[in-house]
Amino acid sequence: MNRNLNIVVLGGGESGLGAAKLAQKLGHSVFLSDRSSLSAENRQALIESNIDFEEGQHSEDRILGADLIIKSPGIPEKTPLIQKIRTAQIELISEIEFAARHCQGTIIAITGTNGKTTVTSMVHHLLETAGKNVALVGNIGTSFAGSIAEGDHDYYALEVSSFQLDDIIHFKPHIAILTNITPDHLDRYNNSLDEYAAAKLRISKNQDEKDHFIYCVDDALTNKYLQDYPLRAQQWQLSLEQSVDNGAQINSDGILQIIINQQLDMDINELALQGKHNTYNSMASGVAGRLLNIRKEAIRESLASFESIEHRLESVLQIYGIEFINDSKATNVNSTWYALESMQKPTIWIAGGVDKGNDYSQLAKLVGEKVKALICLGTDNSKLHAAFEGLAPMVIDAADMDEAVRMAYKMGDKGDAVLLSPACASFDLFENYEDRGRQFKNAVRQL
Structure with missing residues (x-):
C-alpha cells in the first residue's frame, strides 16, 4: 500500500x-x-x-x-x-486488518466469548513486568490503529471481538488465544452458533507453523468446532480436568504446570485472581509468556501481582462485613455462571437488563446452592422471575441501581457478598456496562 x-x-x-x-x-x-x-x-x-x-x-x-x-x-x-x-x-476491511498491515511488533491476539478482556490485560501486565515495550489495544479500549499512529511498540496485547474478525483478510497474530465459545451476539450471525463460532476461529485463519494457537481443551464447543477447522499453527492446550502434552494443567497437588521448554510450576493459591475461570485466564497468559521466552520468575511475579480489571469481579468495598462485588461486564449468562461459580460466600445477586434471548437454565444449580436473594434490575424482569423463583429464597425487583444496592445492604448479613453480575446487556437503564458498574460503585459508596 x-x-x-x-x-x-x-x-x-x-x-x-x-x-x-x-x-x-x-x-x-x-x-x-x-x-x-x-x-x-x-x-x-x-x-x-x-x-x-x-x-x-x-x-x-x-x-x-x-x-x-x-x-x-x-x-x-x-x-x-x-x-x-x-x-x-471496493476493498472493505476491519480496523484491526488495517492496523496489522502497518504493525512492526509482535501481535498476541485474544478472543472468546468470556475472559478475553482479563487475559488481554494479563498478557499486557506480564510483558510489562518483564520489562517489554508493550501496548494494550483493541476491543479493550485503545484502538489498535490509533496506537500504531502514535508510535511503534515491540508487542501488542490485542483483544479482538468476533465483529472485528469478520472483516480480516491477512490479519495474522503470532500468538492467538481463544478463551471459549458460548452463544452470544447470535442476532448478528443469523441466530447461528455455527456462524458465530466460525467468526471466532477466524483469529487463526492466516497463522502458519511458526505461529501459536492457545485454547481451552475443557470447553466443549471449542473442541466441537476445532474438529472441522484446519489449524496450521502449533497448538497449546489449557485444562483443569485432564493432563495435556503441551500447554498448561493442574496436577493432583494443586500446582499449575506450564509445560513448555523448561516446565514452570506455581501453586494456584499464589495466583492473584482466584476462581476456576481465572485459573484458565492465568494459564493462557502464562503459556503466552513462555512462548515469548519470558523468564519464569517474571511470569510468576505477574500472575501473583495482577489486579482485577474494572467491572470484572471487582471488589468494591466491605461494609459491616458485607462484600460488594462489581461484575457489570458480565453481559451474558456464561459470564455470570463464572462469577457465581467463584463465590465462596452466601450471595445476594443483582441481575437483569436487556435480555438477549438468554437461557438461564445453566445457572439453576449455582443459584440454588449460593444465592440467598435475587434482585432484578431492568425494565422487564419476567424471565428472571420465571427462571429463579423457587430456586432463590427471595426474588424481588428494584427500580434503579440505588434501590438495588440499598435493598441488598438491608438483606445482607456479616459474611455475605453482594454481586452485581447482570447476565444481560445494559441499554435499558444505563448507557453501557461501564456506566452500570460505576453507578453500582457510587451507590455502594453512598451507603
Whole structure:
C-alpha cells in the first residue's frame, strides 16, 4: 500500500478515529463518515487532526468512490450501505486488518466469548513486568490503529471481538488465544452458533507453523468446532480436568504446570485472581509468556501481582462485613455462571437488563446452592422471575441501581457478598456496562 489512496472510514468511535489517524499519518486522503452523531471528544480530535468528516449521514456517492473502506465493528454486514460496497467490489476491511498491515511488533491476539478482556490485560501486565515495550489495544479500549499512529511498540496485547474478525483478510497474530465459545451476539450471525463460532476461529485463519494457537481443551464447543477447522499453527492446550502434552494443567497437588521448554510450576493459591475461570485466564497468559521466552520468575511475579480489571469481579468495598462485588461486564449468562461459580460466600445477586434471548437454565444449580436473594434490575424482569423463583429464597425487583444496592445492604448479613453480575446487556437503564458498574460503585459508596 505505497500509493496515496482515497480511504473512507465508516464509524467515528474509538476504532474509526484510530483508523483515520493512522491513514492520515501514512499520507492517504481520508474521509470519515458516521450515520450517528459523534462524541464531542472525537469530533474535536478530528478537527484538530484536520481529518475531513461527516456525521448524521452517509454520503454514498463519496463513500462508493473510495479505493479502500475501513469499517467499524459495530456496523453489521447486512446494512444496505455495506451491501452496496460489496456490489461495487471496493476493498472493505476491519480496523484491526488495517492496523496489522502497518504493525512492526509482535501481535498476541485474544478472543472468546468470556475472559478475553482479563487475559488481554494479563498478557499486557506480564510483558510489562518483564520489562517489554508493550501496548494494550483493541476491543479493550485503545484502538489498535490509533496506537500504531502514535508510535511503534515491540508487542501488542490485542483483544479482538468476533465483529472485528469478520472483516480480516491477512490479519495474522503470532500468538492467538481463544478463551471459549458460548452463544452470544447470535442476532448478528443469523441466530447461528455455527456462524458465530466460525467468526471466532477466524483469529487463526492466516497463522502458519511458526505461529501459536492457545485454547481451552475443557470447553466443549471449542473442541466441537476445532474438529472441522484446519489449524496450521502449533497448538497449546489449557485444562483443569485432564493432563495435556503441551500447554498448561493442574496436577493432583494443586500446582499449575506450564509445560513448555523448561516446565514452570506455581501453586494456584499464589495466583492473584482466584476462581476456576481465572485459573484458565492465568494459564493462557502464562503459556503466552513462555512462548515469548519470558523468564519464569517474571511470569510468576505477574500472575501473583495482577489486579482485577474494572467491572470484572471487582471488589468494591466491605461494609459491616458485607462484600460488594462489581461484575457489570458480565453481559451474558456464561459470564455470570463464572462469577457465581467463584463465590465462596452466601450471595445476594443483582441481575437483569436487556435480555438477549438468554437461557438461564445453566445457572439453576449455582443459584440454588449460593444465592440467598435475587434482585432484578431492568425494565422487564419476567424471565428472571420465571427462571429463579423457587430456586432463590427471595426474588424481588428494584427500580434503579440505588434501590438495588440499598435493598441488598438491608438483606445482607456479616459474611455475605453482594454481586452485581447482570447476565444481560445494559441499554435499558444505563448507557453501557461501564456506566452500570460505576453507578453500582457510587451507590455502594453512598451507603
